[in-house]
Amino acid sequence: MATKRPKSVAVKAASATSGLMLPTFHESTTSSGLTVLAAQRGPLPLVAVRLAVRAGSAVDPQDKHGLADFTARLMRRGTARQSADEIDEAIEFVGASFAVGSNEDLLSFYVTTPAEHFPAMLSLLGELVREPSFPEREVELARERALAGFANDLDDPSVIADRAFTRALWGKHPYGHDVGGSTAHVRTFTREDLVRFHRERLGPKVALLSVVGAVEPGLVAEEAEKAFGAWKGGPDKPEQPPAAGKIASGRILLVDKPDQTQTQVRLGGPGFRMGHEDYFPSAAMNNVLGGGFTSRLVNEVRVERGLTYGINSYFDMLNVGGVFAISTFTQTERTREMLDVSLAEVAKVRESGISAAELKKAQRYLAGLYPLRTETNESVASVIGDIRVHGLGDDWVEKFRERLFAVKPKQTQEVAAKYLFAKAPLIVLLGKASAVKKQLKGLGSVTVVPASDYE
Template identity: 30%
Template sequence: MQNRIVHRAVLPNGMTVLCTENAAADIVAARIFIRAGGRYEPIAQAGLSHLLAAVMTKGTDRLTSQEIAERVESVGASLGADAAADYCLLSIKTVSGDFAEMLELAAELLRSPAFPEMEVELERRLTLQGIRSMQEQPFSVANNQLRQALYGQHPYALPGLGTSETVSSLTPTDLRHYHKTYFRPDNLVISIAGRIQSEAAMKLVEKVFGDWEQPLQTDGSVLPLPELELPAVMPNPQWKITPQDTQQAIVMLGYLASEVHSTDHLTLKLLNTYLGSGLSSRLFVELREKQGLAYEVSAFYPTRIDTSHFVAYIGTAPDNAAVALEGLRSEMERLQTILLSDEELQAAKNKLLGQYALGKQTNAQLAQISGWYETLQLGIDYDDRFQERIPQIAAADIQAVANRYFTQPYVSLVGSEKAIDLVEQVKR
């Protein structure tokens, strides 16, 4: 990346190892990706990945939570776990001299977490507090109800934290079963970046993880990973409205959009940059600067293995809710009929490529991006393909994508009764 070579190898146990040498600082970062996450959870167990990630660093068969924390802090390192829609993640950052020790600790966390009942209960309570807090935030309420409308029974419909009902029912036994199912070497990608030679990194990973065997069936063959039977995501545009006595109304327009392997993915990424990235974006300039409608206005288009979604949203005064909705809808419909000018298109490309370059400055960022691409099965050359493809996108490509995806929107509104009444009058 930025002319840095990513070295790739697969261990005999199926674990994928990536290494990017970068001696600029005496730091080594590692990202260990597990192909798990929200997509792999049963709907009735939403939040399972988040709870597992929260508890995974809180004790192993051999070490207590306090002992783990002391080992990390004694060398000034950082170690943490997280969960996302399409993966779980264990992150390490340390000076190069302590990397081997921290990698051994990470391996112990991955392979033999204890899921102590007291820690599970504590993290469950914290998660339930987080869920309650989200229910008081208009943006979160609008986003959650929009996602539920978009995805129905697909796991993407639910927030990463889960719901009060699902989290309350999770047990240490559920965590152990999920861990046993997905935390296995042939379902892991470890990406390392920093002051370490690739050959040394590969040998270290093999030493630490090489004896971790794939689970076997009774006949001695490797136990296959579960085949997900996810429901198809079918278009069903609808309105979702929640009254909430707030000082601003949140209006969202949502559209089902392409997954990461689609040829439309990068065009949608560029379109997202044009519409909603920063103070020079189309939505900010038109709806906030020129019309004064917005406290906040933007767009987002998450990268997903399965069908993704494209959202344009605005936070506005209740009196302006209907006008703001029409403004958003007008901007989305405009893309179907009016080509971006050469200047608009080039500015969006420059911004996207600039932001992309800035996202690859540190060893942690380098480890993250190469490991993420591998986990999504895009290939380690995707970094080059991304930078080659963006300049080739034409205004006609953007218009075609807008016509393909931005037809009838899903609408999500959270606001006062007055805001809702005004929006209902323009509903069509």
């Protein structure tokens, strides 16, 4: 008896003067409730698959930080029917690849495969997602590797500074812990924790499958039903993290690492959520300030003063909030100079905005860079998924340049006044505390903590 092909609806990309277009994609839903987006795209006989599940680190249990990431990575290490070695052999035999990614909002599973093996590889992905067995020995080995990794992180000042920055910025909010967790939490992980998290948090109704490449959309819908139609578990709708609330500001956290000859510097304050109306003027403004290699911060801090090899400013946007931040490093004895110069450049843009010429240059740069996000099947699959998961609108790519070029100088000044440290920023420094602290007079109270707190 022939399998009934699920109904699919074509979603045609909107036209735009920019000429930047996504391929037409077809939307269908499996009997289990999984949304499927398929776009046929050549000429190479390859297919890229992304399964995005709304179960990132923000839904980690309070006493099990890192469990979402840990669970996702263990799902490849065995199923009810195959061992980890058998899974690896099946993937390698057909020349496919499999990867897992995680962030605060999402777990993502990626498959790239020759088109002729697409049905088999999608079936394997379905097996991994529906029925991971989490073998006890694999859990033990993964836990040991993770703990060793945390210990090694103490030798990487940039990693520790980022970890301290995240915790200080977000506090007790679900975004306020490292995606991978910490030694104290990961040490407690058990197989039962993974089984429970998989059952309660991963499911078809909080997931999105995007498939792009040399495969007919009808076949994608049919194979998705075979692979995921029996998928059960998970919530009926995504759990939205609480509102971002108040982002930390006006304090200085000094992480002591006495062996350092350089200071890691992080500055941060409130930003905005993914898809916010301020995105386009903020992107252009930030490119001028510190988002590009020819930015004001790079010119003043690196070129003119030789304070660092690298500095950048950025907006980190998540589902329910975000931050504006600056990341850099400098010689221990020049820490205060770095802070003063960086904050002065930020203040100039906050108070006066950017020039019309700078705006035009930023617009041309960003408009030229964006098409790189749609060059490969993998990137298109990710973009399509992000558009739907974050509610950006199906015309996001097509109208990207149009919306970018519509930004006026006044708008960049407005977002600069709003986000460029209108209040004193959070300052996180990692370095030799005895040498750094005495440079911080007049900046506010300083809290000193050992680097080992962030293992």
